[in-house]
Amino acid sequence: MATAEQIKALVKHFIDEDEQRFVTVALQVADKEAKKGHFKLADDLRRLVHTKRTSPGKTVVSRGVSAVSRRSHRQNNIDIDSLLHLSQADTRINEVVLSEQCQVRIERIIMEHRLKDKLAEYALSPRRKILLCGPPGTGKTLTAKVLATELKLPLYTLQFDGLISRYLGETAGKLRAVFDQIAKSRAVYLFDEFDAIGAHRNSPNDVGEVRRVLNSFLKFFEDDSSESLIVCATNHPDILDKALFRRFDDIIEFSKPSWPEAERFIKNRLFLFDLRELELDPLKTLVEGMSYADLGQACDDAAKNCVMYHDGKMDVPLLAEALKLRSI
Template sequence: MATAEQIKALVKHFIEEDEQRFVTVALQVADKEAKKGHTRLAEDLRRLVHSKRSSPNRRVTTGLGLTTVSKRSSRQNNVDLDSLLHLSQADTRMNEVVLNDRCQAGIERVIMEHRQKDKLARYALSPRRKILLCGPPGTGKTLTAKVLATELKLPLYTLQFDGLISRYLGETAGKLRAVFDQIARSRAVYLFDEFDAIGAHRNSTNDVGEVRRVLNSFLKFFEDDSSESLIVCATNHPELLDKALFRRFDDIIEFSKPSWSDAERFIKNRLFLFDLSRLELNPLKELVEGMSYADLGQACDDAAKSCIMNHDGKMDVPLLAEAINLRAR
C-alpha cells in the first residue's frame, strides 16, 4: 500500500486543493501497487484518477487536473487539454542517470537555481526556465525532463503533437495558446519532445503556411511567458530549428553518445544487482562504440534476463558481448 509519506502528501495536497500534485502522488501509488503485482488495485486507482469530474456552476477539472476554466471561458476557448498534455510518471533521481560531465553539470545547475529561486529573487534574478536539449536519439533528453520533475517535486507534462497540429486554419495556434495558459496557471515541468515538429526553420522547402503560423505563434507565446514553470524542449535535429529560437532559451544542453568511460559506468550502474567486481569490461570497448544509452540499456537488460534464466545469475563478459552485438545489429 501507499507509504506514510505518500499518504501525508495526498492529504496535504487535498487540503491545499493542489489537484495536480494530488494526482501525481496518486499515480505514483498506483505504479507502486502494479509493481507489487496488485494489478486490479492499480487499475482501479488509475481509473479513478483519470475519470472526469465536472459541474456546470463551478470550475471544470479533468482527470489530469488540466482543464481549469470556468463554464464561460470554456465556451470562449473550447480546448481539451487532456488531448494535448500527457501527465507522465517522474521518479528518476539525478544520481540514477549516467551522462557526460558537461550535461550533468548543466542539469545540476538548473536544479540548484530552482531550489534557490527565492534567494535569487532577492537580487532580481530568476532561475533558468526555458531549456533546449539537443542530441542524437537515446542519449537521455527525455530522461532529463523526468529527472528535473523528480528533483524539483513537480508534475511532468508532455505535449502531444498529434493532438496539437490541426488541418483547420488557426486552430493549432489556439491550442498552443491554451497550452501556454496552462503553463502560466500551474507550475510544472512541460516537455516539448521532438520539438523540431513545430520549431523547424521558416524557410524550409517543405514548409506550409500553417506550420509557419504555428512557429510564429510559438515564438510569441514562448517569449511572453514569465511563469514559474520549467519549459523543456528536446530535439534530435537542432540544425532544423529556426535560428530565432536559440536566443530565446535560457540554456542549451547538448547530449552525445557515451564515451567508453561513461558506457562502462552506465553498465555497472544498470547491472548493480549482479556481481561485476571481478569482470574486466575493457573487451566491450569496441562493441559499445557508437551505441546510445538507450540501446546500451536494452543490451544490459537482455544480458540480465539471459543471466537469470540460463546462467544461475552469474554475469560474465561473453554474455554481455553477445547481448550488445545482438542489440547493435
C-alpha cells in the same frame, strides 16, 4: 502498498489543495503497485484518477486555478487533456549517467529553482526555458523527468498529434491554451520532438500553416513569464529556426556515451548482480556508437538471460552477446 512518505505526501497535497501534485503521487503509487504485479490495483487507481480528472466540474483535490483553467478551455472547445499528457516522473539526478557537462548544467538548473526566492532578492530568476539537443536515446526525455522529480513538480508532455490541426488557425488556438495552462499551473512542460513545430521558416517543405504555428509559438514563448519550466527536446537542432535559439535560457547538448560513461551505466543498470570480479574492458569496442537507450536494452536482455539460464551469475560473454544483438 504506498510507502509512508507517499501517504504523507497525498495527505499534504490534499490539505494544500494542490491537485497536480496529488495526481502525480497517486500515479506513482499505481506504477509502484504495477511493478509488484498488482495490476488490478494499479488499474483501479489509474481509473479513479482519470475519472476524477475528466469529470465535468470536478477535480481530484480542489476547485481552484486548475479547475478554472479546464473549464475555460472547454468553453473555447479546446480539451487541454488531449494536448498535455501527465507523465510519470520518479527519476533522481543520482540515478542517471550523463556526460559531466550535462550533469553540471542540469544540477545548476535544479539549484537555481531551489534557491529561486534567494535569487529574487537580487532581481534574478532561474533558468526556465531549456533546449535539449542530441541523438535519440541519449537522455533528453529522462532529463525532463529528473527536473520534475528533483523539483517535486508534475511533468506534462505536449501531444503533437492533438496539437496540429488541418484547420486554419486552430493549431495556434490550441497552442495558446497550452501556454495558458503553463502560466496557471507550475510544472515541467516537455515539448518533445520539438522540430515538429520549430523547423525554420524558409524550409523547402514549409507550408503557410506551419509558418503561422511557429510564429505563434515564438510570440507565446517570448511572452511567457510563468514559474513553469519549458523543456524543448530535439534530435535535429540543425533544422530549428534560428530565431528560437536566443529565446532559450540554456541549451544543453547530449551525446552518445564515452566508454567510461558506458561502463558506469552498465554497472548502474545491473546493480542487482555481482559485477565486482568482472573485467568489462573487452566490451569497449562493442558499445562504441551505442546510445544509452541501446545500452539499457542490452543490459536488460543480458539480465534476463542471466536469471533464466545462469542462476543469476552475470559474466562478460553474456553481456557481449546482448550488446552484439542490439548493435545489429
